Amino acid sequence: MYKSGLGGESPFNTRTRPNAFSPLQPEEVLERRGESAIWFRMQPCPCDRNSADPNCTFCFEQQIRSFPDSRRITEEQVWKIDGDKVFSRFGPIKSVDKAMLTSPTGPVKLNVKRIHESYFEIQENLKYWNHVQLDYEVALTETKLFHFKGNGLRMVDTGLSDYLVDLKSIFINGKDAKDKIVGNNFTSLAFTEPVFGDVTGEAVFFSPIKVAYRTFELDQTSTEKVKFGLSTGEIAFVVPVGIRMGLGDIVILTKSDARQSERILTVPGRKFDFVSHTPVIRIYNLISKTNSGLKEYEEGKDFILLGNDRIYWFSDKPKEYTIMYDYNPVYRVSSKIENGASEDRERVRIYKAKSVSTYNIKG
Numbered sequence: 001m002y003k004s005g006l007g008g009e010s011p012f013n014t015r016t017r018p019n020a021f022s023p024l025q026p027e028e029v030l031e032r033r034g035e036s037a038i039w040f041r042m043q044p045c046p047c048d049r050n051s052a053d054p055n056c057t058f059c060f061e062q063q064i065r066s067f068p069d070s071r072r073i074t075e076e077q078v079w080k081i082d083g084d085k086v087f088s089r090f091g092p093i094k095s096v097d098k099a100m101l102t103s104p105t106g107p108v109k110l111n112v113k114r115i116h117e118s119y120f121e122i123q124e125n126l127k128y129w130n131h132v133q134l135d136y137e138v139a140l141t142e143t144k145l146f147h148f149k150g151n152g153l154r155m156v157d158t159g160l161s162d163y164l165v166d167l168k169s170i171f172i173n174g175k176d177a178k179d180k181i182v183g184n185n186f187t188s189l190a191f192t193e194p195v196f197g198d199v200t201g202e203a204v205f206f207s208p209i210k211v212a213y214r215t216f217e218l219d220q221t222s223t224e225k226v227k228f229g230l231s232t233g234e235i236a237f238v239v240p241v242g243i244r245m246g247l248g249d250i251v252i253l254t255k256s257d258a259r260q261s262e263r264i265l266t267v268p269g270r271k272f273d274f275v276s277h278t279p280v281i282r283i284y285n286l287i288s289k290t291n292s293g294l295k296e297y298e299e300g301k302d303f304i305l306l307g308n309d310r311i312y313w314f315s316d317k318p319k320e321y322t323i324m325y326d327y328n329p330v331y332r333v334s335s336k337i338e339n340g341a342s343e344d345r346e347r348v349r350i351y352k353a354k355s356v357s358t359y360n361i362k363g
Contacts, residue, residue, distance in 0.1 A: 001071070001090055001138050001207035003031075030240050030348070034210030038163055038186070038252040039245070040067045065250075067165050067206050070094050070137045072242035074346055078132040085119050086110075086132055092117040094137040102131040140207050143168065150195030154314070155304050157188045162205035164189075170201040185308040186279065208254060213237040233355035235331050241346050249333040251353060257281060261324045266317055272310045273317070277327045278358040279308030284325060286311070288318035297321075309358060332356045 045062045073090060080087040086099060099110040099122065110132065111123040126132070146158050150172065158164055163186040170177045172195060182190040189199075213235055239245065260277045267273070283305060286297045297303055297315070306312040311323070331353035 001092075001140050003090055030210045030212050030238065034212040034238075035256065036208040036254045037211045038206065038250075038254060039209050039243070040065050040206075040250055041246070042248040042250060067141055069141045070139050071209070071240070072097075072135070072137055074135045074241050076134045076136075078134060080119075081126050081128050081130055081132065083125050084113070084121050084123070086122060086126075086134075087119040088134060088136060088138075090138045092139050092142065093120060094139045096120055096134065096136045098135040100133045101126070102133070107133075140209075141165070141204055142207070143202060143204050145200070145202050147198065147200045150197050150199050152194045152196055153300055154182075154191050154194055155188050155300060156191070156195055156199065158203075160187075160205060162207050163187065164203050165206045166204035168202040168204065170199070172199055173197040182304070182312060183306045185305065190304050190306050190312065209239065209243060211237040211239055211251065211253075234352065235355070236350060236352050238348050238350050241348055243349070245333050245336070245349075245351055247333060247335070250356075251331045251333065252279060253329050253331075256329055257326045258329055259324070259326055261322065263320065263322050264311075265320050272306060272312045274310050275323065275325065276357055277325075278330070280305055280325050280327050281308075282326045283323065286321055286323045288321040290318075330356050330358065 042063050042065060045064050047062065073088070076089055078086055079089060093115050096112045096115060099112060099120075101108040101110055101124075112120055113123050114121040142162070144160065144162075146160060148156065148159050150156065164184055165186075167181070167184055167189070170181055170189070172180065177191075177199075180192050180195075182192055184190060237251070245251075258277075260275075262276055264273050264275070283299055286299070286303065288295050288297070295318075299305070302315040303311050303313050303317075332355075333351050333353045335352045336349060
């Protein structure tokens, strides 16, 4: 999803906002003051709970993760009209539910002829000063082509602002390179060897949503069974109209961060180790102890961050090491505390969520 138009413009062409002619709507306040967040849904896997496969490739701990493919925009005032072309505020447009022209005799429904990414065509021919109100669906996930130059590193950034959630194909200098991919995280791809030349591919990307909150609570606790710290805390946040969350949904704040240091005891024979808090956004250091003293490992050479939640090793990994990193806070929706549709108009919703250490949870 991207913003394709100004939206909410007043016909009086006022220069400052908010004002008597053009007040700020809740959607605009969220757009201006909210924080970008990754949102996905969690639901039980249909596999047999009594004979669940721990190596199942479709779920994690019997939970399926899915990204919403669209959101609904309601009561939007069209910002631009050009004859039979009506331009929306957001794109790409997936479908148009309703387009109403304001007339002296009352609302008139417009007939949609063809839909494009940032505008749609109608059978009628309108003037630029006409007032049209829209209800439509805008895509949150898009399949995009990407292209970048290999810089001699194993971890390469996609260079796109949206978040990578599913890699479809990958080529290096025109040759299929699926066998050279170790995995990916939300913003980059991990290869088995340093990459040089042209890298092209196709992937599904998710556009973040905006959430608003006053402050969030984040603390850590531990138990006798779990020696490292687990996140605790709560947050109440507002989401835009058209965003419908439910119990168990995961919300990841993408601009806020927190620090974590922990000791990791590795599993023999496994190429990777999980960290306790995810998604990891940067690693400060990774240190083990040898007979000659402390040894610090180099990211990109000895190891890489894979999937935002694990350390993947290229060199011989130590039996035990410590790591310091930053991560984005993760919250699991626990309840909906405010909702309504007074005057037959859908309102923004307020949800309550609890902090969790990782988005790979059973819930």
